[in-house]
Amino acid sequence: MKTLNVARILTACVIVVLIIYLFNSTQNHNLKENRSDIRQFFTDGEQKKVVYNKHLQLFLDGHPSPAVGGKALFNHSLSYDQINRISHCRQYADVDWLKGAENFVKDKYVCINHHDYLKENNTILIEVGGNFGADASLFTAVYNPRHLIVEPIPYYATLLQEKFKDNPRVTVLNFGLGQKTETIAIEFKGEGSNIYSNDFGQKKINVSVINSTEFFQNLGVGIYSVDLLSMDCEGCELDVLENLLETGMVKYFKNIQLEIHSMAYFIDKENYLTRYCTLQEHMRRTHRLTYQYKHMWENWRLLDLK
Template sequence: MFSYNTRLGFTIVTCAIILFLFLWSHDTASSERTRFLVFNSESRDNIPTIPLHIHNNSDTYSSFVETVKQKYGSVRFSGIYSVNDELNTEEEERFRICVANGPRDLVKNGSLFWKTAQIRRTHHSYLSKEGAVLMEVGGNQGDDASEFVRLYNPTYLILEPLEKYANLLTEKFKDNERVTVLNLGLGTKNEVVMVKIEGNNACATSKFSTARGETPLYVTNATEFLLKIGVGLFNIDLFTMNCEGCEFEVLETLLSTNLVNHLRNIQFATHSRISGLEKPIQRYCRIQQLLFRTHRPTYQYKLIWESWRRRDLP
């Protein structure tokens, strides 16, 4: 039997995801499907308070509020706030060294992108605990997801911004009630970008590519999406990204708030060779310095793949 706290925690996560999906299903125009998620995504300085009563048209509202109140009392999201993301003198020096070494690190590790497939999947034994929560940004056709489910089978939220592949993932995991798939990507703002499908199974399709196309890619602001599904009320055990350059925008956005404290482990690929990305090595090195404030690397192939754990965790 699972403990009361474990079962309650799992209920909160599940209710938050169900609540989100209920609201999602009422926004039928595909070009507007991310509209309700973002109120003011142009500015990251003013993270909005999200009162629970905005969800009062949901059938799950009452049970969700009651579950949250039992564990946390009357809840507001005022504990989420902007932080100072300017680098201090010590961080500036580490940043300078990182930038200087960046081209060398890229050459050294550049051939390891696909060779890291096993470590990025097998490195996370903590996902086996009951109630563990995994969120993946960039599910593609589900190669990583299939392994995560086989190895750990956690409560699992997969974001995939291409509708074709979101549908594929939904079909693949339709019999697993722990897996939820959303046709959505994360970034700094609410947008629908028309992209060209590139790479094997669209694996190189990116909003940052200079090649324009006719396939819609749906993106919304990262911090406000996490607030909407209730992060801050619960922690995500692993937040993993492989999204063809969106990692830069998502990390920059999240690191401008204290939401990053609710991500126990953060794993990401670095797609620094995409032609439309601006100053990828400089941005990568700045992200490194900000992450060091709250997390530490548990494995790292610089500018390719790495995972960071919150400093208070073993």
């Protein structure tokens, strides 16, 4: 009887080991499939119109897609003090907006000069909204980090690819980031093209927008941290920030810099203020402001960084 029990225990152990092995094999297979999918995503599909080149290996190789766990930070309840600060933010928005605009004019290069840490080796900058490359050129000239630019408008994406074709540290991808993957129509009117404009007679073009969380996961964010996420995407900033907070991925970005666009402020002020002022309080859980021209430009840095 004793021998029979030992045999049963050994059999059970073998079964458990086999199950673990099969589970890990499946996970590894899925991991490889995910990495294969993201490469195919960057190369295939006329509708997506995205560009993949060898420089993206810098971001993909060795960085499998992470599983982001934990309770979403964005769903945490707000304290009494936080609710009061949101109310104050909404109440004095007009004053803050005018003051922010006035002061930013005096310090308009803060979005470039504020990031000396990018001089360190192998720092990573993800720039959302490249336009014709004014900021990208300055970032490259001053810091030359590993630099990924996401630009949804084909004209600008092509211009950026040509501009940085001789810099192996710069990668340009032709799509935008948002809360969900979709194709949207925008009015192309040069610099400042955005989803809010509705000018009669303006040429409309379709652009691809990718769910920001899925994009960052496929890049491997979470296995490593991004030194700076800089967003000047004519209105997508709050969408991306909300996604990062909802999933908890926000903690993998050491610095998050964003331009707040006045178009959203004037078109749907109540909705904009609700989102912006609430996001300010949720960001304080993991980050602190290092500069802010309210409703214009601001930078958030992880609490445990200098």
